[in-house]
Amino acid sequence: MRGNSSTSRALNRRLILNLLRRHGPVSRAEIATITGLSPAAVTFVVAELVEESLIVExxxxxxxxxxxxxxxxxNYEAHLAFGFKLNADGIDCVLTDLATNPLATWHAPISDTSPDGMIKAIADAMPQMLADSGRSQTEVMGIGVSIPGxxxxxxxxxxxxxxxGWTDLPFGQLLGERVHVPTWIDDDISxxxxxxxxxxxxxxRRNFVALAxxxxxGTSLIINAEIYRGARNVAGRFGHITSVPGGRLCECGRRGCLMAHAxxxxxxETWRTRRRAASASASASRSDFVAAVEAGEADALSVLEESGLRIGRHLADLVNLFDPEVIVVGGEAVQFGEALIGPIRRAMEANVFFSKPELLPDWVPGSWARGAAALATQGIFDFERSPSG
Ligand SMILES: [Zn+2]
Structure with missing residues (x-):
């Protein structure tokens, strides 16, 4: 490693921490063999990280x-991170260890989506969750917030x-100033x-697509082990690919976006319309739809088939462009299982040029908030990023 000594020290720390993250526990001698660092350098960096209680024997x-x-x-247990996923009707909150294992979860209802309202709800939730888990604020290394946008x-x-309805809002800084904890923000899918x-x-994996x-x-493209963000931080806006020219109005203000049609x-909405046409009961909530899917109701399954085929067809274009190793699938709709994943896979495989990456569903309720917490923990593994507040 060239460069000044503090740069190479930072690189060595990152190398060792990421090795431990991926391999699990290994000895000092094995660290030296795998990384190619000298035993003296390993001993030095390990001593420093033990001192900071970031690693443990x-x-x-x-x-x-x-x-x-x-x-x-x-030392996963010794440090904590808060994760907050902002929604229009409330905030999903989680307190995790360094491996994003949840220690306390909380749902903070909000009456307005103003920045002040959101920040107050977060500041109020933090001591509650620390109390629930019996931990203290001094153990908290950071806050991550995920925002749709x-x-x-x-x-x-x-x-x-x-x-x-937010524009150019320094949310990370505003929150950091209020709670006095380093704060990171990102969009939900990233x-x-x-x-x-x-x-x-x-x-x-060094190259994969996260699809939600x-x-x-949305999608996030991980290229050479880093999120590809593009020149203006808006790469991967898969949901806003035009799927039906002149079609349904999307929340972005344009018509025919993939998300508006899938x-x-x-x-x-499509399921409700079909039920009405069949003179079925007008009440049809999301949980009714889930129940209908689980019961194998034909109308519900055909809606999932239609959405899945449309998503899969566009996913094939993404695969043709980026050739990912796998596609990790998350988001609430993963709950529909093969009834949705199956058509996505079929349409993707029917339309790809060459490679057929595996679709790997990986989702549990709470995954959004845990993703937000990972924004804080990733600061340890990637020293290029610094908190905004
Ligand atoms: Zn759109």
């Missing part, structure tokens, strides 16, 4: 050939959120992708 195992070397591991990650500014890259199905289907449809609001 685990119990050595005694085998047939005697006591094995002491394994070194990331366009986010300038480097400066912590929400450039535009049609769902909340936050999900960060969590997938650190601890999910994308952990050992829920209220909207995301959950489309599914529900």
């Amino acid at each position: 685990r119990e050595a195992v005694t085998g047939a050939t005697g006591r094995r070397p002491v394994p070194i591991d990331i 366009e986010v300038d990650v480097r400066n912590g500014i929400c450039r535009r959120s049609p769902r909340f 936050a999900f992708a960060v969590a997938q890259k650190l601890f999910g199905a994308g952990r050992d 289907v829920g209220t909207g449809i 995301a959950e609001p489309f599914m529900l």
Whole structure:
């Protein structure tokens, strides 16, 4: 490693922390062998990271050939991160350890989507969740917030959120000043992708697509182990590809976007219309739709088929352009299982030029907020990013 000593120290720290994240506990000697660092450099950096309680010595195992070397591991339990996923009707909150394992969850209802309202709800939720988990604020290393909209990650500014009516809002800075904890913000799908890259199905992948289907449809492109953001932070806006020229009005103000013709609001509305045509009951909530899918109702399945085929056809274009190793699928619609994933896969495979990447659903309720928490924990693994508040 060239460069000045502080640069190479930072690189060595990152190298060792990421090795431990991907391999789990290994000895100092193994770290030196795998990374190519000198044993002296490994000893030095490990001592520094132990001092900061970022890594810890685990119990050595005694085998047939005697006591094995002491394994070194990331001290996941010693540091906490808050994750907040902003929605129009409330905030999904989670307190996690460094591996984004949830320690406390909370739903903060909000009456207005003004920045002040959101920040107050977050500030109120934090002590509640610390109390629930019996932990203290001094253990918190950061806050991550995921926002539906366009986010300038480097400066912590929400450039535009049609769902909340925000423009050029320095949300990261405003929140950081209020709660006095380093704060990171990003858009929902990128936050999900960060969590997938650190601890999910994308952990050992350098090139993959994270696809989310829920209220909207979005993708995040991970290219050479980094999120590809584009020149203006708006790369990967898969849901706003024109699918039906002149079609349904999208929340972005244009017509015929993929999300307007395939995301959950489309599914529900189409299903309701078909039920009405069949003179069925007018009441049809999302949970009624879920129940209908689970019961194998033909109308519900055909709606999922239609959405899935449309998504899959456009996904094939993305695969042709970027040739990802896998496609990690998240979002609330993953709940529909093969009834949705199946048609997506079929249409993608029927329309790709060559490669047929596997679709890997990886979603549990709470994944959005855990993605937000990963924005804070990833600061440890990637020293290029600094908090905005
Ligand atoms: Zn749109």
